[in-house]
Amino acid sequence: MNKAIRLAVWLAPLLLAGAALAADGDPAADAGASRPVAPGGPPPADASPEERRAYWQKRAAERAAATDPAAAAGADHVHHHGMVMPGPGRGGVPTDTAGHVGRAATSAPAAGQAARRGGGSRDAVLWLTDAPLKREGRPGGWSGAGSGRPGGDGHNHGGGASAAGPEQGPSKRVWLRAGGNPLSARPVMAEEAALLQVPSGAVSELPVEAHGGPYNVSFPTPEEGYYNVYLLRRALDQDALDVTVAKTEVTRSGMGHGLKRAEAMRLAAPRLDKRVPVEIVRERKEDEGLYTRLNYGDEIAFQVLRRGVPVQNARVTFSSGQGWSNTVQSDEDGRARFMVIRDYYPKEWRLFDKRHRETFLVSASFATPEAGAYLGGQYAETRYSATLSGAYYPGVADYESYSDGLMIGMAGLLFTGSGVWWYRRRRVRPFQEVRFDD
Amino acid sequence: MTRLRRAVNNVDLQRFRFWFQLAAFALLVYGGYLAIDLGNSLPMFSCGYNQEGRAGVCYLLPLQHQLARPWPQLFGWAGIGVLTGFGLFLLWFIVLNKGWCGFMCPLGTLQDWLTGLRKRLGIRYSLYGEKSFNTLTWVKFVLLALMLLIPLAIGGGFLSHDWGAPFCQICPGRVVLPLFTGDPAQLTIDYSSVGTMVLTGLGMFIAGLFLAGAFIKKRFFCFFCPMSALHYLIAKPALLKLKKDGDKCTRCGNCFNVCDMEIRAIADDLERQDIMTDDCTLCLKCVAACPEPGALRVEFARINIFEATEEGFLKRMNKGAGRDGCKH
Numbered sequence A: 001m002n003k004a005i006r007l008a009v010w011l012a013p014l015l016l017a018g019a020a021l022a023a024d025g026d027p028a029a030d031a032g033a034s035r036p037v038a039p040g041g042p043p044p045a046d047a048s049p050e051e052r053r054a055y056w057q058k059r060a061a062e063r064a065a066a067t068d069p070a071a072a073a074g075a076d077h078v079h080h081h082g083m084v085m086p087g088p089g090r091g092g093v094p095t096d097t098a099g100h101v102g103r104a105a106t107s108a109p110a111a112g113q114a115a116r117r118g119g120g121s122r123d124a125v126l127w128l129t130d131a132p133l134k135r136e137g138r139p140g141g142w143s144g145a146g147s148g149r150p151g152g153d154g155h156n157h158g159g160g161a162s163a164a165g166p167e168q169g170p171s172k173r174v175w176l177r178a179g180g181n182p183l184s185a186r187p188v189m190a191e192e193a194a195l196l197q198v199p200s201g202a203v204s205e206l207p208v209e210a211h212g213g214p215y216n217v218s219f220p221t222p223e224e225g226y227y228n229v230y231l232l233r234r235a236l237d238q239d240a241l242d243v244t245v246a247k248t249e250v251t252r253s254g255m256g257h258g259l260k261r262a263e264a265m266r267l268a269a270p271r272l273d274k275r276v277p278v279e280i281v282r283e284r285k286e287d288e289g290l291y292t293r294l295n296y297g298d299e300i301a302f303q304v305l306r307r308g309v310p311v312q313n314a315r316v317t318f319s320s321g322q323g324w325s326n327t328v329q330s331d332e333d334g335r336a337r338f339m340v341i342r343d344y345y346p347k348e349w350r351l352f353d354k355r356h357r358e359t360f361l362v363s364a365s366f367a368t369p370e371a372g373a374y375l376g377g378q379y380a381e382t383r384y385s386a387t388l389s390g391a392y393y394p395g396v397a398d399y400e401s402y403s404d405g406l407m408i409g410m411a412g413l414l415f416t417g418s419g420v421w422w423y424r425r426r427r428v429r430p431f432q433e434v435r436f437d438d
Numbered sequence B: 001m002t003r004l005r006r007a008v009n010n011v012d013l014q015r016f017r018f019w020f021q022l023a024a025f026a027l028l029v030y031g032g033y034l035a036i037d038l039g040n041s042l043p044m045f046s047c048g049y050n051q052e053g054r055a056g057v058c059y060l061l062p063l064q065h066q067l068a069r070p071w072p073q074l075f076g077w078a079g080i081g082v083l084t085g086f087g088l089f090l091l092w093f094i095v096l097n098k099g100w101c102g103f104m105c106p107l108g109t110l111q112d113w114l115t116g117l118r119k120r121l122g123i124r125y126s127l128y129g130e131k132s133f134n135t136l137t138w139v140k141f142v143l144l145a146l147m148l149l150i151p152l153a154i155g156g157g158f159l160s161h162d163w164g165a166p167f168c169q170i171c172p173g174r175v176v177l178p179l180f181t182g183d184p185a186q187l188t189i190d191y192s193s194v195g196t197m198v199l200t201g202l203g204m205f206i207a208g209l210f211l212a213g214a215f216i217k218k219r220f221f222c223f224f225c226p227m228s229a230l231h232y233l234i235a236k237p238a239l240l241k242l243k244k245d246g247d248k249c250t251r252c253g254n255c256f257n258v259c260d261m262e263i264r265a266i267a268d269d270l271e272r273q274d275i276m277t278d279d280c281t282l283c284l285k286c287v288a289a290c291p292e293p294g295a296l297r298v299e300f301a302r303i304n305i306f307e308a309t310e311e312g313f314l315k316r317m318n319k320g321a322g323r324d325g326c327k328h
Helices: A002-025 A029-030 A048-065 A069-081 A111-117 A259-269 A402-427 B002-009 B013-034 B060-067 B078-096 B099-104 B104-119 B130-136 B137-154 B167-168 B170-179 B195-218 B226-233 B254-258 B285-289 B312-321
Strands: A126-129 A171-178 A194-199 A201-208 A216-220 A225-237 A238-251 A278-282 A297-307 A315-319 A323-330 A335-339 A358-368 A372-374 A377-379 A381-391 B242-246 B295-298 B303-307
Touching: A002 A238, A111 B312, A126 B303, A171 A225, A171 A238, A171 B285, A194 A297, A201 A216, A201 B195, A201 B312, A238 A278, A238 B303, A278 A381, A297 A315, A297 A381, A297 B104, A315 A335, A315 B285, A323 A335, A335 A358, A381 B226, A402 B195, B002 B303, B002 B312, B013 B104, B013 B170, B013 B285, B013 B312, B060 B078, B060 B137, B060 B167, B078 B099, B099 B104, B099 B226, B104 B170, B137 B167, B137 B226, B167 B195, B170 B195, B254 B285, B285 B295
Parallel strands: A126 A238, A238 A381
Antiparallel strands: A126 A171, A171 A216, A194 A201, A194 A225, A225 A238, A278 A297, A297 A335, A315 A323, A315 A358, A358 A381, A372 A377, B242 B295, B295 B303
């Protein structure tokens, strides 16, 4: 009896603690209570898609205001000074007299504009990326756990379906940044509609979502392949017309299982839109498929094109995710080549992430003596600037070893072989003559 | 019809199987170059890591990836994908039952070729003792359970994704089969995390063990194969069946002697009609080596397609069938 009482005394606190823990972890217990969302936390799990979107938009606006009041103010400034809105009902893309796709603006800074006036400042370089701004810690690289593969939903065998379920379908989102250094580039606001070129080549307009946060657009990605997103901006600066095109290529691809090599290569081939005034095209690696990554040590070539024609002597700058940059001039084919450097050095081996994503930025600028009139003003030259962003990752040479693999394989072979040999040898009995004494 | 049946029953099974396996190996390892794609639910080791040449993918690879999805997805809409994949796997499997192992599996074929090499070199093979056999036979079920539980633990957030596709990481097929298309990419140790390092290290060690083991023990790896265990668990509705008539069996032991998997029940069990066991690969050597008419037979959808006959036995014996069971 005493034993039972002592046991009960010991067990009672344990049971109480267990009950308290169970109540904490029980979603049903929380169902009726109000759910205060911690700052920086996710929206409530049972929130509807609309509520989630509103929540994230509010968070984005707060973040933009908190981290970069100047950008927010600048965006307001742009807005108040009359960014020309799209045509009726934000419908079609305005086209100038030459039939060029474009967007009128009177006061927004263009990518190359500040660079020239400021004697090389790259702060105003505009670029698009599908990498969301890292909210905490170092703003450079990204763990690939969920977003490592460009366009991939982690390691997805469900054909690229979004985590929200098949009814929602796969989709991608791209953000606009300002600044030539991906490490310190900041999200900015804008109101231009982006252009989307889907894998089939069809082009459509993507309206910016109407909220007060940093510029971002989202679009469905039902097909495998590259989706090119462009942001076009034109602005008159005294006697020059600044034409800026920010471009990014995003993919929707799984791990490539089930996708034949030829098909993957066909889908991965670069596409361009000759209606876009200036564009940077990344040339593909040999045998590059949709699921091929750019790795440290790769030499990648970019081609600068003006309406599909290569541009010689354009100033092309490659900036790595950690801010290292190199500038060259494009050759006669409009090509500029860069080596992707390794700039990911975690402090400890256990912190290494083979899916660690860094974002590179390539910008190109050049001027031509094209003169003309734009929105009632005259210009004597046209200054073009283009940007393209992409992702790169550690290469297998950074974390895989053939020699060790072969050594361990040989060890397995020798271990088994010698084990069998030794076992058989042990079972061999020397001949012994047996005599029976009759 | 009688002549056809007689011709089938008298067939030189060893030769037929050799060419059949060779053709299957070529199809599954190099078929990708001819744009052949049989999907990713195949019930044998057509390795998905053989990226260039594969004509289809072993079901265990997508199964492990699917099971590693987050639980809310797995037990929600993504479960449909898992069930669909399993349904396709079942459809493939039902046709040949474990014949996929004995006739189609590239890794099984490779082991048979290593056995052939050993015989040519005149090295004797090894056998398990009965006690070892009865213990080791459970290993494949343990591996099957781990293969299912580890991805589930990943989906539940208990393990990192670095432990993903755990069986594929230790499967010798991943290391060996891509080599046939000149791809040595799997011969490495992945140091990117503890999980990948352990699994790839284990994979390389097991690959070495596989090559040495298959050299001295017939169908060495099949004894531990979780695919074989999975086959056995779902074998009931399969169309291809191995049947035994205990009344006609004289327990001569020929069937046991030629069995690559050392299955005693094939000779000792006189009660069971459906004689296929968990270790069986349906290579049909036992039927070919049986001298008692009708004691062992193969049925497809309850139609008798191959059975033991005295004439067939003698014909095969004259050609040397069954010699491997006795000499080496």
